[in-house]
Amino acid sequence: MWLEKISSPSDIRNLEYQQISELCQELREFLVDTVTTHGGHLGSNLGVVELTVALHRVFESPKDILLFDTGHQAYIHKLLTGRASEFETLRTQDGLSGYPKRAESEHDWIENSHASTALSYAYGLAASMKLGRGPMTGEALRAESKDPNRRVVAVVGDGALTGGMAYEALNNIGHAQSNIIIIWNDNGRSYAPTISRLSQSITKIRLHPSYMQARNRLGKVISEIPAVGGLAATSWSGFTAALREAIEPRVFFEALGVRYTGPVDGHDVAELEYALQGAKEWQGPIVVHVLTQKGRGYAPAEDDEINRLHDLKVRKPSGNCNEEQCGSYTETFSKHLLAVAESRPEVVAITAAMPAPTGLLPFSQSYPDRFFDVGIAEQHAVTGAAGMAMGGLRPVVAIYSTFLSRAFDQVNLDVALHRLPVCFVIDRAGITGDDGPSHHGVLDLVQMLSVPDLCVFAPSSLEELERMIDTALTLPGPSSIRFPKTPGPLQIASGSGEGLRARKLISGSGEIAVVGVGKMVLPAYQAAIDLASKGVSVTLWDPRCIRPLDQDLLEDLSNHRLVLTFEDGFVNGGAGDFIGHSLREVAPEVDVFNYGVPVEFIAQGDPEGILSALKLDKNGIADTIWAAYESALVKHTSEKFPPLL
Numbered sequence: 001m002w003l004e005k006i007s008s009p010s011d012i013r014n015l016e017y018q019q020i021s022e023l024c025q026e027l028r029e030f031l032v033d034t035v036t037t038h039g040g041h042l043g044s045n046l047g048v049v050e051l052t053v054a055l056h057r058v059f060e061s062p063k064d065i066l067l068f069d070t071g072h073q074a075y076i077h078k079l080l081t082g083r084a085s086e087f088e089t090l091r092t093q094d095g096l097s098g099y100p101k102r103a104e105s106e107h108d109w110i111e112n113s114h115a116s117t118a119l120s121y122a123y124g125l126a127a128s129m130k131l132g133r134g135p136m137t138g139e140a141l142r143a144e145s146k147d148p149n150r151r152v153v154a155v156v157g158d159g160a161l162t163g164g165m166a167y168e169a170l171n172n173i174g175h176a177q178s179n180i181i182i183i184w185n186d187n188g189r190s191y192a193p194t195i196s197r198l199s200q201s202i203t204k205i206r207l208h209p210s211y212m213q214a215r216n217r218l219g220k221v222i223s224e225i226p227a228v229g230g231l232a233a234t235s236w237s238g239f240t241a242a243l244r245e246a247i248e249p250r251v252f253f254e255a256l257g258v259r260y261t262g263p264v265d266g267h268d269v270a271e272l273e274y275a276l277q278g279a280k281e282w283q284g285p286i287v288v289h290v291l292t293q294k295g296r297g298y299a300p301a302e303d304d305e306i307n308r309l310h311d312l313k314v315r316k317p318s319g320n321c322n323e324e325q326c327g328s329y330t331e332t333f334s335k336h337l338l339a340v341a342e343s344r345p346e347v348v349a350i351t352a353a354m355p356a357p358t359g360l361l362p363f364s365q366s367y368p369d370r371f372f373d374v375g376i377a378e379q380h381a382v383t384g385a386a387g388m389a390m391g392g393l394r395p396v397v398a399i400y401s402t403f404l405s406r407a408f409d410q411v412n413l414d415v416a417l418h419r420l421p422v423c424f425v426i427d428r429a430g431i432t433g434d435d436g437p438s439h440h441g442v443l444d445l446v447q448m449l450s451v452p453d454l455c456v457f458a459p460s461s462l463e464e465l466e467r468m469i470d471t472a473l474t475l476p477g478p479s480s481i482r483f484p485k486t487p488g489p490l491q492i493a494s495g496s497g498e499g500l501r502a503r504k505l506i507s508g509s510g511e512i513a514v515v516g517v518g519k520m521v522l523p524a525y526q527a528a529i530d531l532a533s534k535g536v537s538v539t540l541w542d543p544r545c546i547r548p549l550d551q552d553l554l555e556d557l558s559n560h561r562l563v564l565t566f567e568d569g570f571v572n573g574g575a576g577d578f579i580g581h582s583l584r585e586v587a588p589e590v591d592v593f594n595y596g597v598p599v600e601f602i603a604q605g606d607p608e609g610i611l612s613a614l615k616l617d618k619n620g621i622a623d624t625i626w627a628a629y630e631s632a633l634v635k636h637t638s639e640k641f642p643p644l645l
């Protein structure tokens with residue numbers, strides 16, 4: 001058993017290759033046991049076992065800086081840096097994060113799990129070293145950087161390399177001849193096969209036993225021969241076309257000023273260390289092209305179909321409604337879009353490398369010509385949708401709330417300024433919990449409500465989602481529909497709304513009105529029913545469409561003394577703020593209180609646990625309404641006002 005003896009990477013640097021092989025096997029078994037029990041990213045981490053071991057043997061973290069793009073593949077890094085004993089707390093409240101986390105270890109640097117950022121961080125860190133910065137002060141700059149031989153190493157997946165930021169950074173790194181080692185972890189996949197000519201070109205021969213044997217037979221020489229050498233290799237029978245394509249990556253990187261070496265077998269530690277040692281001695285930017293297999297060593301995670309579906313994560317079911325009356329918003333969207341598309345040939349679907357997690361796989365299989373996976377390129381996805389709308393199509397962009405932030409400018413100016421009929425279906429909206437701080441979808445209402453002429457929907461049930469998709473696809477301009485990761489009720493009360501109309505779910509005695517937004521309608525409904533049994537009668541509204549706001553809703557709210565709004569998103573500038581602002585224009589005397597996620601919020605753990613802690617679950621909402629009722633009673637029974645209740 002090697003893992004229990006490892007408290008830091010130095011503990012693996014003197015192991016023999018046989019011992020390393022035993023360690024890699026142990027790491028794989030440990031990964032499979034813990035992730036299939038507790039959840040997390042399995043496929044991507046199984047693919048980097050040997051790579052991460054080799055990295056920590058050749059480089060001396062944290063003197064040498066190891067950056068992991070997206071960070072979902074840093075479990076082995078965590079295990080080799082002394083965190084095996086805590087690994088069962090992965091992705092839990094106050095437990096290990098599913099991504100690198102600076103507070104956890106001096107070996108961790110990038111916490112943001114949004115893809116395609118590592119090369120920009122590397123560019124900045126390399127620039128700081130070039131300036132010879134002395135001992136760093138402050139948590140963010142914590143490491144000594146006087147050592148001139150200190151290296152910056154960025155592990156970037158083939159998927160992450162399809163993101164625009166990665167190309168922006170590559171351009172700068174090549175131009176500045178930054179001292180950076182790029183590890184291109186090429187497993188040919190994001191979730192689905194990676195949308196990349198670069199990755200495709202090698203895919204035909206990636207890890208092909210004959211190719212790897214033939215290449216090894218030539219020793220390491222051929223990988224060092226510049227492009228012309230690669231062409232010399234085309235005389236081989238059987239691999240001519242493939243090899244010719246296989247040198248395309250070299251041509252690409254070296255045209256940008258980045259030295260290319262590889263491809264290297266990402267599961268052969270000795271071969272990896274040879275290539276990494278060579279890169280370590282290289283001055284200037286160099287990319288080591290490493291071929292790995294996602295899910296390696298665990299058949300269910302190796303399975304392309306499964307990988308396509310997801311990075312084989314075991315997700316804990318969560319949500320505040322019980323199984324029989326609940327369902328997945330994503331699945332509801334997936335099925336309904338398929339049904340709509342049958343009679344609407346102009347409807348097309350776009351994803352940024354997440355066809356399965358956003359529910360678009362069935363659409364891609366039924367309408368392959370009307371399905372577009374653009375890679376991890378949200379900005380391009382949105383403006384590409386704008387182009388499609390200009391061309392007469394009706395694009396539906398399915399995207400996680402947290403990733404839509406990356407394309408706010410494109411939503412605002414490329415789509416909405418032109419009033420183009422693009423529908424943004426925003427999944428994972430609100431608190432997502434165990435997937436870490438950079439995955440909460442708490443900004444989309446703030447962002448979409450600040451985009452003129454964009455219709456903002458928030459369904460409170462699966463049935464409402466279907467209605468809103470139908471309405472959105474008839475609107476002349478842009479729209480957004482946001483829903484959470486957690487299951488939703490099939491329906492709340494009987495019936496559902498129509499068009500842009502709001503729904504009045506409960507008529508109260510006229511003093512206090514509550515507005516639930518999207519996911520918050522169900523707990524608010526439950527709270528209002530509980531309070532009614534205690535004699536506190538409140539009016540409850542489901543706005544359905546936040547903007548344009550239903551005037552009947554606004555008029556009814558203006559006839560109340562107190563209005564409370566609840567949303568699963570940032571409060572400042574959110575839906576409640578928007579409703580309160582609209583109300584103050586017509587009824588400034590009404591007291592409005594908005595409840596939601598505080599802007600300072602950043603946490604991970606069970607989504608319902610977090611919502612409960614923020615008093616955004618049924619009991620918290622009831623307590624908040626009760627407290628408002630009591631303070632209103634005091635305030636409004638003073639001499640200035642007649643008794644309120």
Ligand SMILES: Cc1ncc(C[n+]2csc(CCOP(=O)(O)OP(=O)(O)O)c2C)c(N)n1
Binds near residue numbers: 073113
């Ligand atoms: C900006 C952004 N968009 C989407 C995602 C969702 N996402 C997480 S991992 C992943 C695939 C990454 O593929 P790759 O970089 O090749 O890494 P691998 O999982 O293959 O190791 C995607 C699309 C993200 N993290 N960031």
Ligand SMILES: CC(=O)[C@@H](O)[C@H](O)COP(=O)(O)O
Binds near residue numbers: 070
């Ligand atoms: C790392 C990343 O960004 C994605 O893999 C994300 O973790 C998927 O989230 P869901 O599990 O909610 O689909």
Ligand SMILES: [Mg+2]
Binds near residue numbers: 157185186187188
């Ligand atoms: Mg990949």
